Amino acid sequence: MQFNVKRLLLLLAIVISGQTYLEQPVEAAEKSTALSPSQQQSMKAAREKAAWKKRRIIFNNDGNEPVYSLKEATPQALLDVRTSPLKGSQVDTIFYCTWSSGFSYFTHDTKVGSVFTEKADKLSNNKTAELIQGGHDPLTVMSDWCKENDVELFWSFRMNDTHDASTAWYGPLLFPPLKKEHPEWLVGSAKQKPKNGRWTAVDFTHEEICDLAFRYVEEVCRNYDVDGVELDFFRHLNYFKRVSWGEPAGELELQRMNDLLRRIRTMADEVSLQRGRPILIAIRVPDSVEYAKILGLDVETWLKEDLVDIMTVTGYFRLNPWKVSVELGHKYQVPVYAGLSESRQKDQVARKVYASTEGFRGRAANAWSQGVDGVYLFNSFNPRHPLWRELGEPEQLKSLPKVYFTSARGYASVNSWWKQGSAFMNRDILTPNHSRVVSPGKTIGVILPVGENPVATDASLNLKVRLKDVPKNGEALNVIINGETVALKLTETRFLAGEINPRFVREGENRIEFQLSSAAKKPVVVEDLQLWVNYSE
Incomplete structure (x- = not known):
């Protein structure tokens, strides 16, 4: 010693x-x-x-x-x-x-x-x-x-x-x-x-x-x-x-x-x-x-x-x-x-x-x-x-039934410990306090990780997209999953939702795009993205 x-x-x-x-x-x-x-x-x-x-x-x-x-x-x-x-x-x-x-x-x-x-x-x-x-x-x-x-x-x-x-x-x-x-x-x-x-x-x-x-x-x-x-x-x-x-x-x-x-x-x-x-x-x-x-x-x-x-x-x-x-x-x-x-x-x-x-x-x-x-x-x-x-x-x-989203938490607190902390963010986050603005005629995308193969597990999928303000024409916002456009309807207040084909989703990273018609009068704010996975009894 x-x-x-x-x-x-x-x-x-x-x-x-x-x-x-x-x-x-x-x-x-x-x-x-x-x-x-x-x-x-x-x-x-x-x-x-x-x-x-x-x-x-x-x-x-x-x-x-x-x-x-x-x-x-x-x-x-x-x-x-x-x-x-x-x-x-x-x-x-x-x-x-x-x-x-x-x-x-x-x-x-x-x-x-x-x-x-x-x-x-x-x-x-x-x-x-x-x-x-x-x-x-x-x-x-x-x-x-x-x-x-x-x-x-x-x-x-x-x-x-x-x-x-x-x-x-x-x-x-x-x-x-x-x-x-x-x-x-x-x-x-x-x-x-x-x-x-x-x-x-x-x-x-x-x-x-x-x-x-x-x-x-x-x-x-x-x-x-x-x-x-x-x-x-x-x-x-x-x-x-x-x-x-x-x-x-x-x-x-x-x-x-x-x-x-x-x-x-x-x-x-x-x-x-x-x-x-x-x-x-x-x-x-x-x-x-x-x-x-x-x-x-x-x-x-x-x-x-x-x-x-x-x-x-x-x-x-x-x-x-x-x-x-x-x-x-x-x-x-x-x-x-x-x-x-x-x-x-x-x-x-x-x-x-x-x-x-x-x-x-x-x-x-x-x-x-x-x-x-x-x-x-x-x-x-x-x-x-x-x-x-x-x-x-x-x-x-x-x-087991589950839901996938980009983050259970935001990342504002990363700046609490170092003011420029958000510069180290290397993930896509889409939550109500980290929303995305889609302008008319534009497309934005986020990555949604999914920890399973829906086809292999025989799952049924429901996608939900929450909007800050519902456009007059709810179908003016197109939602695209890995290159495939999906049909979603306004089934809940401020939500576009619908069942989607499991083949559109893969295990790992999935690119979800939001495309707004050029005819839209104003931008659309997307606040949340949820992929619900369910199984038949």
Whole structure:
């Protein structure tokens, strides 16, 4: 073990100042040992085998149950909210986050960070302290259940969650002691808010922040029986002050985060060797390496250097077809999971479709058809929903009704973290907040991915095109699928709809064109495109 003078000086300063949230168990540091080349090779092989195990569905649980949902502080009460009903489902892995904000707050029995015990306002039901005092650490409860039910468990660490920046009632209550004591470690302030992201984000250019992040992960790896750790970089996407104030990440920022990942990898392998089985490192990141790198996340370097074992992509937005991320991950022998977040489409008519069971089936079918190794659901918490028993088996999905559309979410939020983020969009999106204007005599087109062959599955297809304003002559707008004009009629308010020939649609990318007659008096705005797939009983 190398002698780290800078880290020793930091720890001495912490001891002198009496800041207990940075305390580290002595035994953790003493156990650190360098792996020999043969041990490294053996551990790499064990990690690779574990990384490629079958994970049909990964269930990301944000860990809010101890704070909001329990009537009593017991393990069973905790499990019954979101976990016990998953037994027998296609969920092979749970990523469990012990609380969602802010950096340093947790609902497991941390000695390095701060346990979230706030009970003010709508947090009055918070039973975290009672659970821990009763010997029922939520992370241990989850670990025990997973072992009993042959389900894999990862601890999910939100690397820079900033729910504490909200102006809603909960914002100030989620603001942790660490940030109050060290405002200089944040990217901004309530009075000086940054251009990109949120002011309560911690700045990883500070070595103290990197050291804390490392020790949060180390504490879990050494003290809890987990199969892996997820470093969730999508909650939220601001990590450096430089980027928050409008400059792309430079060498310093990239090096800081790369070194943190290297340090976590080394520690996880050391602990893995001691306990006799690997601790996997998973990441959730944007699906554009170029966009991520501007933010300071050097994803391809992490993959190239074997610092991560599993990669999940997307969250608030998706910038590329799934196959782009699959090709990247598989190039470095890393499995790739499709992150399916809940729809936040503001238009309620569209959202009802995007958030429907059929909508999730279509999204999952598209992801599977482009080669992902499994699906990952985020902000979906009803453990009794049929999706947990459907989305993980692509063959099963083929015979289930579904709907295909271009995006369950828009991509406006891509600009929240980097003002020019939309420049990285490499997909066609047609939704009410990303509509298309068709001028008289003109044709516009969009690509609609379809994750199945309708002819092979003997499906019936219904196409629906939503218009902002219905033209006086509803047939003035022609709809063309892969070169074939289809007959649609105004069967619903502001919708052109009709059954179409399955032979017109192919598995993969389909070009849908909208052609407006030159005789039309004004442009037509197309707001949505839906392909409904049904099967005979």
